[in-house]
Every structure is written in structure tokens, then in C-alpha cells.
Amino acid sequence: MQSPFGTPPLSDNIRAEARALGFGLVGIAGPDRSKHLAFYRRWLNEGYNGEMGYLARPDAVSRRGDLRGTMAQVRSVVVVGLDYLSEAGGEEPNDASVGVIARYARGRDYHSVVKMKLLDLAERIQAHIARPLMARAYVDTGPMLERDLAHRAGIGWFGKNTMLIHPRRGSWFFLGALLLDLEIEPDTPFPVDHCGTCTSCLDACPTGALLGRDDDGAPVMDARRCISYLTIEHRGPIPRELRSAIGNRIYGCDICQDVCPFNSPKLVEITKEPDLKARDHVDGQLLINLMEMDEVAWDNFSRGSALRRGKRAGFLRNVAVALGNWGSPAAVPALVRALGDGESLVRGHAAWALGRVGGSAAHAALSARLEVEVDSSVRAELELELDH
Ligand code: B12
Ligand code: SF4
Ligand code: SF4
Numbered sequence: 001m002q003s004p005f006g007t008p009p010l011s012d013n014i015r016a017e018a019r020a021l022g023f024g025l026v027g028i029a030g031p032d033r034s035k036h037l038a039f040y041r042r043w044l045n046e047g048y049n050g051e052m053g054y055l056a057r058p059d060a061v062s063r064r065g066d067l068r069g070t071m072a073q074v075r076s077v078v079v080v081g082l083d084y085l086s087e088a089g090g091e092e093p094n095d096a097s098v099g100v101i102a103r104y105a106r107g108r109d110y111h112s113v114v115k116m117k118l119l120d121l122a123e124r125i126q127a128h129i130a131r132p133l134m135a136r137a138y139v140d141t142g143p144m145l146e147r148d149l150a151h152r153a154g155i156g157w158f159g160k161n162t163m164l165i166h167p168r169r170g171s172w173f174f175l176g177a178l179l180l181d182l183e184i185e186p187d188t189p190f191p192v193d194h195c196g197t198c199t200s201c202l203d204a205c206p207t208g209a210l211l212g213r214d215d216d217g218a219p220v221m222d223a224r225r226c227i228s229y230l231t232i233e234h235r236g237p238i239p240r241e242l243r244s245a246i247g248n249r250i251y252g253c254d255i256c257q258d259v260c261p262f263n264s265p266k267l268v269e270i271t272k273e274p275d276l277k278a279r280d281h282v283d284g285q286l287l288i289n290l291m292e293m294d295e296v297a298w299d300n301f302s303r304g305s306a307l308r309r310g311k312r313a314g315f316l317r318n319v320a321v322a323l324g325n326w327g328s329p330a331a332v333p334a335l336v337r338a339l340g341d342g343e344s345l346v347r348g349h350a351a352w353a354l355g356r357v358g359g360s361a362a363h364a365a366l367s368a369r370l371e372v373e374v375d376s377s378v379r380a381e382l383e384l385e386l387d388h
Contacts, residue, residue: 010125010128010129011028011184011185013125013128014026014028014078014121014125014184017121017125018078018080018121020124021117021120021121021124022082022117022272022273023080023081023082023117023121023176024081024082024083024169024173025081025155025156025166025169026078026079026080026081026153026155027079027150027153027154027155027187028076028078028079028153028184028185028186028187029077029149029153029186029187030076030077030152030186031067031068031074031075031076031077033065033066034064034065034066034145034148036145036148037061037064037065039214039216039218040061040064040065040145041061043220044056046222047224048220048221048222048224049223050223050224050229050234051233051234051236052223052233057143059143060143061143063142063143063144064143064144064145067144067179070136070142070144071134071136071179073134073181074179074180074181075180075183075184076182076183076184076186077149077153077177077178077179077180078121078153078177078178078180078184079146079149079150079152079153079175079176079177079178080114080117080118080121080175080176080177080178081150081155081166081169081173081174081175081176082110082113082114082117082173082176082273082276083169083172083173083268083269083270083271083272083273083276084103084104084107084110084173084174084271084273084276085103085172085268085269085270085271086103086106086107086270086276086277086278087270087278088265088268088270096247096248096322096325096327096328097286097287097288097328097330098284098286098287099248099249099250099251099283099284099285099286099287099290099318099319099322100247100248100250100283100284101251101252101282101283102228102251102252102253102254103254103278104174104252104306105251105252105282105305105306105307106278106279106283107273107275107277107278107279108275108304108305109304109305109306109308110139110174110276110306111140111141113273113275113276114139114174114176115137115139115141115176117176118137118138118139118176118177118178119137121178122135122137122178122180125180125182129182133180133181133182134180135178135179135180135181136178136179137176137177137178137179138177138178138179139174139175139176139177144177146175146177147162147163147164147175149175149177150175151164151189152187152189153186153187153189154187154188154190155175155190156169156171156190157192157193157194157195158193158218159195159201159219159260159262160195160198160202160213160219161201161202161205161210161256161257161260162210162220162221163256163257165194165260165262166262167194167262168267169267169268169269170257170260170262170263170264170267170268171257171262171263172257172263172268172269173269194262199212200259200260200261201255201256201257201259201260203259204255204256204258204259205255206227206245206246206255207226207227207230207242207245207246208222208225209221209222209223209224209225209227209229210256225242226253227245227246227253227255228252228253230242231246231249231251231252231253231310232251232252232309232310232314234314235314236345237345237348237377237381238317238318238349240352243321243324243325244324244325244356246318246321246322246325247325248287248322248325248326249318249322250287250290250318250321250322251307251315251318279305281301282301282305282307287319287322287326287331287334288323288330288333288334290315290316291319291320291323291331291334291335291337291338292337293315293316295312298312298315302315312343313343313345314345316338316343316345316346316349317345317346317348317349320335320338320346320352320353321349321352323335323353323357324349324352324353324354324355325356327356327357329357329359329361331353331357332354332357332359332361332365335350335353335354335357335362335365336350336354336361336362336365338350339351339354339365339366340369344375344377344378347373347375347378347381348375348377348378348380348381349381351366351369351378351381351382351385352381352384352385354366354385355384355385355388363386366382366386367386369382370382
């Protein structure tokens with residue numbers, strides 16, 4: 001649409017500025033209430049959020065439905081997508097002795113990368129208007145249904161894997177939202193669901209976390225079963241019945257995106273953002289080396305990265321599970337040392353892993369630890385493994 005003065009409308013300028021900053025996807029949503037809040041509440045009522053209590057805080061739930069609770073003056077939302085894939089294909093090595101870290105966490109922490117760019121975008125938009133602009137930037141940092149906003153801004157549809165998918169870019173992108181006190185013509189919501197009869201993600205999910213679409217067509221996930229939740233958000237012991245399905249995924253999970261035809265290596269965009277490029281030392285490390293990390297090594301390994309969210313104890317818990325799933329006697333020395341770790345979470349999972357590996361050395365280490373162990377949860381793990 002042309003403005004009366006022959007200059008391009010502000011929305012075109014905003015799109016151009018966003019693209020110039022490297023956002024591969026950009027759309028504009030209005031400030032209206034979300035139509036999906038009732039679904040979100042039902043999802044919480046089922047307990048599918050697990051321990052992610054912040055998702056269920058009553059004040060924050062209503063703010064998810066109505067952006068005005070977050071910024072009273074909001075008139076529009078610029079929604080952006082930033083590609084983060086470092087290489088096309090790059091399938092996980094079929095080698096159970098190394099750890100796999102989800103692609104989103106291999107580069108610098110995306111929260112800061114996307115947020116800085118959104119703040120730059122706000123400055124650039126300011127340069128196009130004569131009055132002071134009010135803007136707030138969010139990247140997973142506020143009570144916002146980011147995928148809902150992206151759908152409303154015409155960026156993509158909700159796949160059965162619950163990801164927001166763009167028809168020509170797949171789903172390897174982060175979302176961010178810039179709330180503005182500026183009225184801009186919104187885009188039309190993304191009109192189609194391109195999943196059709198495909199069920200690849202549902203079939204591939206190793207833990208059965210994806211429950212398919214409900215009667216209204218909303219994709220449902222039981223996050224308590226999702227490997228991403230279990231290895232990042234969940235703080236305590238991983239339920240024993242889910243440990244073997246985790247394989248060698250030690251931080252996050254990409255399986256339901258890897259199998260999606262819209263993420264075919266021929267279609268996807270590789271990130272142009274240097275900060276999001278995978279760091280050399282992060283993915284594909286030998287599990288036995290990772291298991292030896294003390295606090296200093298962990299600090300170096302996770303600095304500046306989204307891996308920090310998991311904390312050392314949670315990360316080594318995941319590594320212990322992966323070593324148990326590898327099941328090689330070569331894992332025994334590292335696991336025996338982990339039985340003496342200062343964190344009970346690590347000791348308990350090391351006990352489970354030694355039980356999976358089996359053999360006389362593992363058995364002797366479990367018995368010796370039981371003699372001195374004082375933590376009841378670790379004792380329970382040791383006893384279960386010795387009973388086997
Ligand atoms: C909590 C959370 C998680 C949880 C729960 C995930 C989930 N599927 O709900 C866990 C820890 C498991 C997780 C995992 C991952 N996450 Co996450 N996560 C979030 C977070 C913070 C909130 C999501 C949420 O509210 N979930 C609750 C569900 C109910 O809400 P929803 O997914 O928006 O579902 C909507 C639809 O169901 C829709 N709906 C309702 N009714 C209807 C009806 C119809 C017909 C339709 C079509 C839709 C529809 O409305 C719902 C509400 O908006 C968002 C950031 C944010 N603030 O939004 C990032 C976010 C979704 N995560 C992201 C990423 C990258 C991941 C991982 C890929 C990381 C990894 N590799 O391990 C995995 C992917 C797993 C997966 N298949 O989803 C990106 C996704 C980008 C994208 N392209 O979609 C986000 C947007 C973060 C960001 N800023 O980029 N995540
Ligand atoms: S991220 Fe992994 S565990 Fe979670 S739903 Fe997708 S395939 Fe299942
Ligand atoms: S794998 Fe198939 S069903 Fe799942 S999100 Fe992709 S297209 Fe949809």
C-alpha cells in the first residue's frame with residue numbers, strides 16, 4: 001500500500017530494516033487477544049507443563065492472552081525469525097560414545113543475540129517516526145505466546161511437532177517479538193496447515209511426547225516426556241522409565257525437526273549470524289570426557305551459551321544417562337569417579353548407568369558406594385541397581 005505522499009508505508013520500512021539486521025522472517029501482528037488462551041489453560045490443567053511453573057503463574061497466564069497486560073500502550077507487534085542452523089544436514093553421528101547437543105544451543109545464547117538485534121530494530125524504527133517511540137523486546141523473556149504471535153503475523157503454521165514452520169524455511173529459527181505503541185497494518189494470519197497426512201514427527205519421537213492434534217486441530221505435547229524438557233528444564237532425577245529413550249541426547253532434542261520434510265537440507269537456510277554458528281568444542285564430545293568436568297571446566301564449556309540454563313549437575317546427570325545408554329565397559333572408570341561427585345543428582349544417575357553397563361567392576365563400585373552413601377535418593381538408585 002502506498003501512503004498519500006508517495007513514500008512507502010511504515011510497515012515496508014520496518015520489514016526492510018529487520019531484513020537488513022539479518023532477520024530472515026518478519027511479520028506484523030495486531031494487539032488483539034489470543035484466540036488460543038483457552039487451549040493454553042487446558043494444556044496447563046493437564047499438567048503438561050511439568051515443573052515449568054513459570055508458565056502457569058496466574059498473572060502471567062492472563063498476560064499471555066492479552067499483550068496489554070505487559071505493555072498497556074501496545075498497538076502492534078513486529079515478530080521476527082532468526083535462522084540458527086550452522087550447516088545443512090549435519091546429521092547426528094551414529095556413535096553412542098559421543099554426546100549430542102541440540103542445534104539451538106551450539107552457538108552463543110540466542111536470548112542475547114536476538115534481543116540485541118530487536119533493540120537495534122527499535123532504534124531504526126524510531127528514525128522513521130517523528131515522535132518518541134515506545135518499544136519492548138522479548139525473546140523467550142516474557143509471558144508471551146511467541147508461536148501464536150508468529151502465526152498471527154503470517155510467518156508460518158503450527159506443525160504436529162508443535163513447531164512454528166515456514167513453508168520454505170522449515171523451523172530452524174528463533175522467534176522474537178517487538179511490542180510497539182505504534183499502529184501498523186497487521187499481516188494476515190498464516191492461512192494453511194501444510195502437515196497434511198504426514199506423521200513423521202509423531203512416529204519418530206522416542207518418548208511419545210507428541211500427542212497429535214486435538215479435536216480443534218491444535219498440536220499437543222506432553223512436555224514432561226519431551227527430551228528437551230527432561231534434559232534442560234527438569235531439575236531432579238529423570239524418570240527411570242524414560243532414561244533409555246534419551247539415547248545420547250545430552251542437551252535438548254531435534255529429532256522431530258530432523259525428520260520434518262520442511263527441514264530438508266535442500267530447503268533450509270544456514271545462519272548468517274556469526275554468533276549463532278556452532279562452537280567447535282560443544283557438540284560431538286566424548287561422553288567419558290564430559291563426565292570428568294569439574295566446575296571450572298563446566299564454566300569454560302558453557303560460558304556465553306544457552307547450556308548454562310542446565311547447570312553442571314543437570315548436565316552431568318544427562319551425560320551419565322547417555323553413558324548408561326552407550327553401555328560400554330569403557331564408561332566404567334568415569335562413572336565410578338562420578339559415584340563420588342559432590343552432587344547427589346550426578347551420583348544417582350551414575351549408579352543407574354553403572355547398572356546398565358553391568359559387569360564385576362561396576363557391581364563392586366556400586367556396593368562400595370552403598371557402604372558410605374548418605375543421600376536417600378542415591379541409596380535408592382544404588383539398591384535398585386544392585387538388586388538387578
Ligand atoms: C516452554 C517452551 C518449551 C517447552 C515446551 C514446548 C512446547 N511444545 O510447548 C520445552 C522445554 C519442551 C521446549 C522445547 C523446545 N523448544 Co521451546 N519454548 C518454550 C516457550 C518458552 C513457551 C512455549 C509454550 O508456551 N508452550 C505451551 C504451548 C501450549 O504453547 P504453544 O507451543 O505456543 O502452542 C500453541 C498452539 O498449540 C496454538 N493453538 C491452540 N489452539 C490451536 C488450534 C489450532 C487449529 C492451531 C493450529 C494451533 C492452536 O496455541 C498455543 C498457544 O500459543 C517458547 C517461547 C515462548 N515464550 O513462546 C519456546 C519456543 C517455543 N521454543 C523453541 C525451541 C527452539 C525449542 C526446541 C527446538 C529446543 C531444542 N532443540 O531442544 C525444543 C522443541 C520441542 C518441540 N517440539 O516443541 C522456539 C521455537 C521456534 C519455532 N520455530 O517454533 C521458541 C519459540 C523460543 C524462541 N524464542 O525461539 N520449549
Ligand atoms: S524434541 Fe525430541 S522428545 Fe521432544 S517432542 Fe520432539 S522428538 Fe520428542
Ligand atoms: S514431520 Fe510432518 S507432521 Fe510433523 S511437523 Fe513436519 S510436516 Fe508436520
